[in-house]
Amino acid sequence: MTRPAHGTRSASGPTRHVAPGDLIERALTRRAPLADAGTTAYRLLHRDADGTPGLTLDRFGACLVANLYDGLAPEPALLEAARAKIGAEAVYVKRRPAQASRLTAEARAALAPATPAVGQAVDETVVAENGIAYEIRPGTGLSVGLFLDMRDVRAAVRALAPGRRVLNCFAYTCAFGVAAALGGATEVVNVDVSQSVLAWGRRNYALNGLATRAEDFIFGDVFDWLSRFGRKHRAFDLVIVDPPPFATTKTSRFSITRDLGRLTALAATCLGPGGQLLMCANAAELPQAAFERAVLSDLTGARPRIERRWHEPNLDFPRPRELPPYLKVALITP
Ligand SMILES: C[S@@+](CC[C@H](N)C(=O)[O-])C[C@H]1O[C@@H](n2cnc3c(N)ncnc32)[C@H](O)[C@@H]1O
Incomplete structure (x- = not known):
């Protein structure tokens, strides 16, 4: 057509x-x-x-x-x-x-x-975003290495990072991890179920002059690792959770419209005192109000609340008529 x-x-x-x-x-x-x-x-x-x-x-x-x-x-x-x-x-x-x-x-x-x-053909090219370098592979599938609508959120992660221990779940090419490390996080742990994207993430670290330690790039299922960290009382100060709308691995099944509350609560078990969650959803089918209800629904703190919200950056993602708002991001104190 x-x-x-x-x-x-x-x-x-x-x-x-x-x-x-x-x-x-x-x-x-x-x-x-x-x-x-x-x-x-x-x-x-x-x-x-x-x-x-x-x-x-x-x-x-x-x-x-x-x-x-x-x-x-x-x-x-x-x-x-x-x-x-x-x-x-x-x-x-x-x-x-x-x-x-x-x-x-x-x-x-x-x-x-x-x-x-x-x-x-261009196998790879390096781009700049607010002074950070990222490797792009334009011929690699539907996703080429960087989700452009998260630019403002990456800038916010960089600003939130100083002195914090950061856990980056569903890390993909570790774009949030790079932003946090450059921002001055004391520790950044990236978790993804794909070895190849984690290797890409390590190249992104290297492009920005950051050292890479093998233990900061964990190959595995986020659900398993959140449970493991929670059990072992391994605490972080900022946990970033940016899942795909649907995900099935050998050990877990996830749907953003069904499981976001459960995932938020699981991530909260890995927070130290004063820690915060950055919950993300890329899902036009999940309205803002339902997203906010879901991310707060299973939290057991005294006053769980959303501190800040982000949407698509309006300079290069002006609101189309043909698509409802899809990006929802919330910084949460659980
Ligand atoms: C939407 S991308 C994440 C984007 C990333 N946060 C960023 O800022 O670029 C989804 C990623 O989640 C990973 N993934 C999906 N299900 C997973 C699971 N259960 N555990 C770990 N990683 C998973 C995929 O391999 C993919 O890299």
């Missing part, structure tokens, strides 16, 4: 057509403050809020990654206009299924070809 990807539709009004080059120019102007601050990774087009229904386009330095939703076909003129404006080396295309985390690895690979739709 091909749609006019550069028409700006309003709920009631007609479609307004904008030339692809003008549309990219307008989007770049909006993001200029990010580039001025030395950030080279940001969302350039965000669905209908930027005039491209069903399409997002992420800039990772000299690479672009397009995500197509709802069966949308790539629009060569738009991708080429973006490549030319940025001077990008390559544009990769990922076709997004409704629920990526429920697909097999093979199905995911078919949706996200390892070779670019436009330009020469």
